[in-house]
Amino acid sequence: MKKAIYISVILLFMISVMAFAKSKGKSNVFAKLYSDKSEISAGDEIILAVEFKINKHWHIYWENPGDAGMATILEFTLPEGFEAGKVLYPYPEKFKTEGLTSYGYKNKTVLFTKIKVPNNLKINSDYKIKVKALWLECKDVCIPGETELEMKFKAIAKSKTPKNNSFTNDFRKIPKSVSGLVSKIQILGQSAKIELKFPDYFEHSSLNFLIYPLNQAIFVHSQKPKITKDKSKFFIELDFDPFKVELPEKFEFVLVLDDKNAKIIDSKSIYFNVNSRN
Known part of the structure; x- marks a missing residue:
C-alpha cells in the first residue's frame, strides 16, 4: 500500500510539473x-x-x-x-x-x-x-x-x-535474436526463474550480461536479479511486482552482453522470449 501511495504522489507531482513546464515551450x-x-x-x-x-x-x-x-x-x-x-x-x-x-x-x-x-x-x-x-x-x-x-x-x-x-x-544497438539460445521459465509464487542455455559458439568462460524485462508492470525493477550458473546454464531469478494484475502469456527480455560475446554475434544485445506455460 505504501508503494502504491508513493508512486501515486510521484505521478501527481510529475503531472503538475509537466503542465507547468510545457507552457514554457x-x-x-x-x-x-x-x-x-x-x-x-x-x-x-x-x-x-x-x-x-x-x-x-x-x-x-x-x-x-x-x-x-x-x-x-x-x-x-x-x-x-x-x-x-x-x-x-x-x-x-x-x-x-x-x-x-x-x-x-x-x-x-x-x-x-x-x-x-x-x-x-x-x-x-x-x-x-x-x-x-x-x-x-x-x-x-x-x-x-x-x-x-x-x-x-x-x-x-x-x-x-x-x-x-x-x-x-x-x-547494432538493436537487440537481435540468436539461433541456438534455449530459454525456459518457472513460476515460483512471487518470482520467476529463467533458465538460459547459450549456444556453443559463445565464449562461455567470459560470458556476462545484464537483463532488462520488456513486459511492463510485471517485475520489481529496483531489485538486482539473482544470477547463478551451473556448467553451461544460467539461472536468473526476478521478483514479481506485488501490484501486477496478471502474468503475460509471453515473457520478453533483452540481454546486454559483454564485449567479447557481442563481437561474436555482431550485436551488443539479444532479444528472447519464453511462454509462461512452457
Whole structure:
C-alpha cells in the first residue's frame, strides 16, 4: 500500500510539473528523421530512423519505462499501400531516482522502423511519409515532448542498394535474436526463474550480461536479479511486482552482453522470449 501511495504522489507531482513546464515551450530533446534511401521502387523495404539528441543531464524512456515515465512512441502516417513494421528500440540504460528504477536513454539514441513499399508505385511520383514522435524528457522535472517529421521519396524503376548506412553503428544497438539460445521459465509464487542455455559458439568462460524485462508492470525493477550458473546454464531469478494484475502469456527480455560475446554475434544485445506455460 505504501508503494502504491508513493508512486501515486510521484505521478501527481510529475503531472503538475509537466503542465507547468510545457507552457514554457522549451525542449531538451531534438528529433531528426532520416532513411537508408531517398529513392524507392516497387516492393522495396525502407529503414527509417528517428534520432533523438538529448541535452546533458536529461533522459527519455525505453519501450518499458520501468517504475515511472512514459515509453517513447513513433506514430506513422503512410501513403496508401505502405506498411510499417514494429518500432525497434536500442537496449536501454538504467536510471534510479527517489527509490524508483526506470529504463531509457541519455545523450543520443536512434529508433528504427522498417517500411514495406507496395508493388503499385507510380514512377517519378513523390511519396511522403510522416512520423509523429512523442516522449517524456526528465531531469529534476519531467516534460512531455512531441514533434512531427516527414520525408519524401521519389519512385523510380529500380532503386539502389544502400552501401554504407550512416546509422550502421546505431542499428547494432538493436537487440537481435540468436539461433541456438534455449530459454525456459518457472513460476515460483512471487518470482520467476529463467533458465538460459547459450549456444556453443559463445565464449562461455567470459560470458556476462545484464537483463532488462520488456513486459511492463510485471517485475520489481529496483531489485538486482539473482544470477547463478551451473556448467553451461544460467539461472536468473526476478521478483514479481506485488501490484501486477496478471502474468503475460509471453515473457520478453533483452540481454546486454559483454564485449567479447557481442563481437561474436555482431550485436551488443539479444532479444528472447519464453511462454509462461512452457
